[in-house]
Structures are given as structure tokens and as C-alpha cells.
Amino acid sequence: MKSNSALALAITISILLSAFQGAARPAFSAPELDAKGSSKAWLYSRQQSDAAFEMQYDRVWQLAAQNFLYEERLRNFESWRDKYKGKLHSASDYDDACTAMLDSLTDEYTFFRDAHSTGERKSEACSHNVVAAKTFKNSIAYIKIRTFSARACVDETREALKQIGAQRALILDLRDNWGGNIDDAFAVFQMLVENGSFVKMVGREDAVGYTETLSVDSQQASRWRDGELVTLSREACIAPRTPILVLVNGESKSAAEMLAGALKDNNRAFLVGEKTFGKGVVQQVWEFDNGTSVKITSARFFRPSGAPIQGCGLAPDVKVTVHRAVDTQLQRALQLAYANARKQIAYRIAPTQGKPALPAVNRQSALPFGFNQQSASANR
Numbered sequence: 206m207k208s209n210s211a212l213a214l215a216i217t218i219s220i221l222l223s224a225f226q227g228a229a230r231p232a233f234s235a236p237e238l239d240a241k242g243s244s245k246a247w248l249y250s251r252q253q254s255d256a257a258f259e260m261q262y263d264r265v266w267q268l269a270a271q272n273f274l275y276e277e278r279l280r281n282f283e284s285w286r287d288k289y290k291g292k293l294h295s296a297s298d299y300d301d302a303c304t305a306m307l308d309s310l311t312d313e314y315t316f317f318r319d320a321h322s323t324g325e326r327k328s329e330a331c332s333h334n335v336v337a338a339k340t341f342k343n344s345i346a347y348i349k350i351r352t353f354s355a356r357a358c359v360d361e362t363r364e365a366l367k368q369i370g371a372q373r374a375l376i377l378d379l380r381d382n383w384g385g386n387i388d389d390a391f392a393v394f395q396m397l398v399e400n401g402s403f404v405k406m407v408g409r410e411d412a413v414g415y416t417e418t419l420s421v422d423s424q425q426a427s428r429w430r431d432g433e434l435v436t437l438s439r440e441a442c443i444a445p446r447t448p449i450l451v452l453v454n455g456e457s458k459s460a461a462e463m464l465a466g467a468l469k470d471n472n473r474a475f476l477v478g479e480k481t482f483g484k485g486v487v488q489q490v491w492e493f494d495n496g497t498s499v500k501i502t503s504a505r506f507f508r509p510s511g512a513p514i515q516g517c518g519l520a521p522d523v524k525v526t527v528h529r530a531v532d533t534q535l536q537r538a539l540q541l542a543y544a545n546a547r548k549q550i551a552y553r554i555a556p557t558q559g560k561p562a563l564p565a566v567n568r569q570s571a572l573p574f575g576f577n578q579q580s581a582s583a584n585r
Contacts, residue, residue: 258293265303265317265499268491269310271412272503278310285309296320300497312502314488320496329354336361340369345542346447347535349378350393353385353460359392359440366396366443374542375444376535377468378452380478384459387419387487394467395421395440397449401471401509404463406487408504417504448545449474450538453521458482466508466519476521477541478534485514 266286273279289302303317318326332355338348346369350362369375377397384390387404394403403419417430426437451465451474462481468474487504507513525537 255291255294258296258299259290261493261495261497262289262293262299262302262306264493266306268499269307269315269501272409272489272501273310273312273315274408274486274502274504275310275312276409278312282309296495299495303497303499307499307501314484314486314500314502316500318498318500323492323496323498326498330356333357334361336365338365338369340372341539341542343543344371344373345376345539346372346374347376347378350382350461352382353387353389353393354383355385356389358385358389362393363396363440363443372444372447374448374450374545376450376452376538376542377474378535379457379461379465380452380454380534381456382458382461383456384461384463384484387460387463390460390464391419391421391426392440394464395426396443397445397447397468398471398473399423399442399445401467401473403467403509405507405509405511406504407507408487410489410503415504448542450542451476452478452534452538453481453519454479454527454534455482457519458484462514462519463506463508466510466512466514469519469522470509475523475541476519477523477538478521478525479527480520480524481514481518483514483516483518485517 263286266282270279270282285306288306289298293299293302300317300319307315307317329352332352335351335355335358336348337351338346340346348362348365348369350358352358375397391403394401398421400422401420403421406417408415408417415431417428420427420429421439423442424439426439428435428437449468451468453461453465453476457465458481462484465474465476465481469476485506486502487506488500489503490498490500492498505513505515523537523541525534527534
């Protein structure tokens with residue numbers, strides 16, 4: 206009995222000691238170390254992170270190499286592909302490398318956006334109240350489009366045109382409009398013309414040159430690219446015959462110039478104000494999963510007349526400089542619109558005895574707002 210009790214006591218002590226020793230051991234095992242004493246798991250994680258930065262950097266390089274418009278500036282661009290191999294260890298390293306690479310192309314419209322700047326751009330795209338409208342006396346309508354970068358632009362312009370209804374003239378204010386989405390500017394064009402050519406673009410995509418034109422007829426919109434036609438549903442033409450005055454200034458850029466030039470070349474509008482900025486190139490934007498993005502110049506664009514915009518801008522038909530205290534440009538546009546409205550009223554009520562009937566109006570030759578054919582074409 207004693208020997209059995211002693212044996213039981215010994216077994217109990219052994220179990221308690223084992224439990225105590227197990228509890229004293231740490232809950233994790235020591236990490237496996239390499240020859241330098243670094244954690245292999247940590248090194249593997251860092252290598253994966255570095256590889257992701259390098260892969261994304263290479264993607265940016267490929268986009269620039271295959272889509273950048275000015276091929277002559279790409280002659281030494283190959284040297285940038287592996288320039289940061291093994292050197293990208295953080296988001297900051299990646300941002301700096303992409304910025305330096307695209308800056309080497311010396312194009313002010315081609316650049317890298319970090320996550321913060323990309324977020325700001327997305328916020329702008331979600332903006333509302335970018336279109337304002339009102340009606341002046343004598344049935345003169347006024348619409349101001351602040352930007353074509355906001356997705357709400359087309360809907361707000363359509364709604365504004367419907368609200369103002371039939372008017373004797375429309376003043377379209379594109380001053381200080383820096384442009385934005387070409388498709389949005391094209392949609393506004395469709396609301397103001399029954400048919401016409403909008404723009405021609407010549408550029409590069411995936412290392413291949415292309416020529417693309419946008420136009421519209423009474424039934425549909427069309428996109429021609431290298432001889433291939435893609436038909437698109439068109440915006441309803443809300444103001445097909447309303448005379449239009451477009452206000453422009455030195456800060457009217459890109460898609461705003463595209464719209465103003467197209468309206469002018471299709472004999473739908475006169476330009477009032479100052480010479481426009483002269484940005485006649487197109488950029489494509491790519492956004493990445495890491496929240497960053499790039500914007501790359503990929504094409505030039507030309508007015509329906511074939512005239513370039515880049516470096517030239519649009520000269521106004523009626524030049525008016527602005528004064529701080531008074532919006533002289535808007536005042537002049539209103540004067541021209543009022544004169545035209547009065548003339549239309551006079552034509553309707555003037556007696557025709559002893560006078561020949563007025564000839565049918567030819568939209569190609571008849572120019573509103575009291576201008577004759579010679580003075581208007583001289584300013585084109």
C-alpha cells in the first residue's frame with residue numbers, strides 16, 4: 206500500500222512539473238533567421254511588397270511608352286524601365302520614381318497623381334451644380350458651364366436648356382472652363398445642333414497611330430476611327446435654331462475650346478470675349494488599384510474646319526476685354542443678342558407693301574447679331 210501511494214505521488218508530481226514547464230514556455234516559437242539574423246518571413250513579405258511597387262512602376266512605363274503622343278521624346282525612354290530595380294521599398298519611393306519618369310517627357314499635361322491627388326480628381330468628378338442658367342429680358346437665355354470634368358455636367362445642361370425653353374438667343378458662357386471629358390462636351394454640342402462635325406483627333410494608342418472623328422446627324426452620333434464606324438445614340442437637339450453667342454477668355458481650355466470651335470465652324474455661334482488658352486491636346490487617364498493614377502497626352506485635336514487649337518487658341522469674333530467692376534463681355538453679348546432680338550421682331554411686324562418678301566434664311570450664309578458675311582469670315 207505504501208509503495209502504491211508513493212508511486213501515485215511520484216506520478217502526480219511529474220505531471221505537475223510538466224504542466225508548469227509547458228506554461229512557462231512562450232506561446233510562439235522563435236522565428237527562423239537567415240545568416241544575417243533577419244526574419245525570413247519579414248524578408249519575404251518585404252520582397253513581395255517591393256515586387257508589387259516595381260510591377261506597378263513598369264505598368265506606368267508601358268502606358269507612357271505605348272500611348273505618349275510625342276514619339277521623338279521616347280528615344281531614351283527605355284533607360285527608365287529598370288532605373289529603379291531593387292530601389293522601390295515604399296509608396297513614397299514608387300510615387301517619386303513615377304513622377305521623375307513622366308517628368309522626363311517634358312510635357313506639362315503628362316504626369317503622375319499620388320493617392321491624394323487622385324482622390325481629389327474623383328471628388329471633382331462627383332461635383333454638382335456645375336451649370337447655372339437664367340433668362341434676361343427680351344427672351345435672352347444665359348447658361349454657364351463651369352467644367353466638363355463633372356459627371357453631372359451633361360444632365361445639368363440638358364435640364365437647363367429644357368427649363369429656359371424657346372428663346373430668341375442663347376449666351377453660352379465657357380469662360381474659365383478648363384475642359385474635361387470630351388464625350389460630355391460632345392453631348393452638349395448635340396443639344397445645340399441638328400447635324401455637324403465636332404472634332405478630329407490624331408494620336409497614339411497601344412503603340413499604333415490613329416485618326417478619329419466625332420460627328421452627329423439627325424438620327425445618331427458617329428465615331429469614325431481609321432475608317433471604322435461606331436454609331437452612338439445621340440442627345441436630343443433641344444435648341445436647334447436658337448442663335449448662340451459663346452463667351453470665352455484666356456482660361457477657356459481644351460474641351461471648352463473644342464465645343465466653342467465646333468459651334469463656330471458649324472455656323473451655330475459667334476465667339477465674344479478674348480482669345481482662348483490654346484490647349485489642343487487630349488489626355489488619357491488610368492487609375493490603379495493602389496489609388497494612384499497617371500494622365501498621359503495621347504492625341505492632338507483639330508476643329509471641324511481643320512484648324513489646330515494647340516498653341517493657337519480661338520480668336521473671338523467680337524473682342525472684348527474684361528474689367529473688374531463690370532462684366533463687359535457679358536454686357537456686350539447681351540447688347541448683340543438684344544439687337545438681334547429686336548431685328549427679328551421688326552421683321553415680323555414690318556409692313557411688306559412695296560417690298561419684296563424676305564428671302565429664305567440660309568444657315569450657311571446668314572449670320573445673326575448684325576454681322577455681315579465679310580466681317581464674320583475675316584475673323585475666322
